[in-house]
Amino acid sequence: xxxxxxxxxxxxxxxxxxxxxxxxxxxxxxxxxxxxxxxxxxxxxxxxxxxxxxxxxxxxxxxxxxxxxxxxxxxxxxxxxxxxxxxxxxxxxxxxxxxxxxxxxxxxxxxxxxxxxxxxxxxxxx
Amino acid sequence: xxxxxxxxxxxxxxxxxxxxxxxxxxxxxxxxxxxxxxxxxxxxxxxxxxxxxxxxxxxxxxxxxxxxxxxxxxxxxxxxxxxxxxxxxxxxxxxxxxxxxxxxxxxxxxxxxxxxxxxxxxxxxxxxxxxxxxxxxxxxxxxxxxxxxxxxxxxxxxxxxxxxxxxxxxxxxxxxxxxxxxxxxxxx
Numbered sequence: 042x043x044x045x046x047x048x049x050x051x052x053x054x055x056x057x058x059x060x061x062x063x064x065x066x067x068x069x070x071x072x073x074x075x076x077x078x079x080x081x082x083x084x085x086x087x088x089x090x091x092x093x094x095x096x097x098x099x100x101x102x103x104x105x106x107x108x109x110x111x112x113x114x115x116x117x118x119x120x121x122x123x124x125x126x127x128x129x130x131x132x133x134x135x136x137x138x139x140x141x142x143x144x145x146x147x148x149x150x151x152x153x154x155x156x157x158x159x160x161x162x163x164x165x166x167x
Numbered sequence: 168x169x170x171x172x173x174x175x176x177x178x179x180x181x182x183x184x185x186x187x188x189x190x191x192x193x194x195x196x197x198x199x200x201x202x203x204x205x206x207x208x209x210x211x212x213x214x215x216x217x218x219x220x221x222x223x224x225x226x227x228x229x230x231x232x233x234x235x236x237x238x239x240x241x242x243x244x245x246x247x248x249x250x251x252x253x254x255x256x257x258x259x260x261x262x263x264x265x266x267x268x269x270x271x272x273x274x275x276x277x278x279x280x281x282x283x284x285x286x287x288x289x290x291x292x293x294x295x296x297x298x299x300x301x302x303x304x305x306x307x308x309x310x311x312x313x314x315x316x317x318x319x320x321x322x323x324x325x326x327x328x329x330x331x332x333x334x335x336x337x338x339x340x341x342x343x344x345x346x347x348x349x350x351x352x353x354x355x
Contacts, residue, residue, distance in 0.1 A: 051200045072203075072228050074196060074235060075314025106203075106221055108228050113316035116305050142218045144326075151302055167217075 045086045053079050054104065058086050064099045072108035080114040084121060097131035103165060105139065112148075119152055126158035134158065137165035181259075189257030189269075193242045194234045202227065206258060219353060222326040223258065223266050226349050229319040230270040231256055236313060237282075238272040239342055264353045265328070271346040279335050279343035285320055290330040297324055328352045 042060040049055035054069030056079075065087075073079050090096060100122070107115070126132045136153070138145035141164070149162040181189060187209070190202060203224055210220045238252030254272030261267045274282065292300060301321040310316045324331060332348040 051204075052196060072199070073314070074232060076316075077310060077312070077314055106224055106228075108225070108232065109318035109322045110232070110310065110314040110316050112322075113305060113308065113310045113318060117310070120306075139217060139221075142221065144218055144221065151305070154302075155306075 042089065045083070047079070047082070056083055058083065058090065060090060063097055064101070066101045066103075068101070068103045070106045071104060071111035072106060073111070076108070076110040076114040079111070080118060084118065087118075087121065087125075091125045091128070091130055095129055095131070096125075098125075098133070100132065100134040101137070102134065103137040112152075116152060119156060123156055123158065126156075132158040134160040136160065136162050138162065140164035140166045184259060185261050186257055186259035186267075189255065191253075191255040193244060193251040193253050194231045194238075194256065195244055195251050199228060199231050202231075202256070216354065219266075219351065222351050223268060225326045226268045226323050226351060227256065227258065229323050230268060230347060230349070233319055234270060234272045236315060237274055237278050239275050239278075240273050260353075261350075266351040266353060268349045268351065269347065271344065273338065273342050274345045276341060276343055279345055282320075282345060283333070283335060286331055286333050289320055289324045292324075297321065301325060323349055326351060 044060060045056070045058040047053070047056040049069045052070055052072045054067050054071050057064070057066045059065075071079070090098065102115075122132050122134070134153075134156075136149045138149050146162065146164075153160055153162065180186075188202075188205065190198065192198070206224060206227065207220055210223065211217075234254035234256065235252045238254050240253040241250040242253060243249070244251050252272065254270060256270045257268075259267040259269070289297065289300075301318065304316070304318055304321060308317050320331070327349045329350050332350075334346045336344040336346075338344055
């Protein structure tokens with residue numbers, strides 16, 4: 042399977058899902074008018090990724106500015122990942138947030154409140 | 168050629184109210200990016216805390232997306248033939264310790280009623296209740312095909328300091344002019 046890469050723009054993040062090296066990275070700003078356009082293709086690819094049994098995936102999120110439409114999609118993605126975890130896949134997520142930004146830290150905790158896969162919320166120094 | 172258009176009056180109005188910039192027109196994503204870059208650069212130059220810059224930008228983006236979607240005044244921008252809402256948006260510093268983000272646009276009477284109900288509801292929530300409602304909407308809400316997640320005003324309220332200020336003025340054609348004023352503390 043080819044790697045799935047969406048190049049970042051001023052208002053959408055870089056998205057990389059590597060089937061070979063088993064990682065997902067989403068990095069950058071995310072404030073498109075309609076976040077579904079950005080994240081729905083990734084959700085479809087994740088479905089492909091987890092078709093094989095007992096897959097493992099190392100995930101790294103690192104956002105600066107994210108609008109509510111994107112936050113909703115990220116919440117849905119966390120829920121989808123939780124589903125894959127429950128189905129026996131190995132997921133490890135590191136969510137980097139801008140160091141010292143309590144809003145972001147709180148937001149990450151909110152996103153991951155119900156997650157039972159392996160995750161960490163880690164300050165990122167710019 | 169001459170007209171009664173008074174540029175100086177606009178200048179004075181903005182100057183006297185400490186408006187740093189304001190834009191009126193179609194709120195395209197490109198406009199939003201350039202407003203965003205301008206604010207980020209300006210606030211960083213003023214040594215503003217990065218978290219506060221994110222808050223101001225957050226309020227601006229949600230206000231802009233509301234205009235883009237709900238303004239009854241629309242224009243067709245490009246070959247995609249997608250309608251883009253027209254409105255007014257801006258930022259100022261009316262008091263030394265507060266940023267003001269404001270928006271104004273025309274909405275239908277039905278939309279005005281819906282937004283007003285939402286504003287009244289959100290304004291009377293405590294900070295805890297606000298966070299809970301936001302979280303609930305984030306988890307249980309659904310995203311519409313246009314990308315609306317029903318979270319914009321919750322987010323605006325979470326990032327701002329006072330109750331959200333708003334006004335609805337009926338227009339002659341039956342529509343309503345909706346204005347929103349949001350204050351964000353310069354320091355937390």
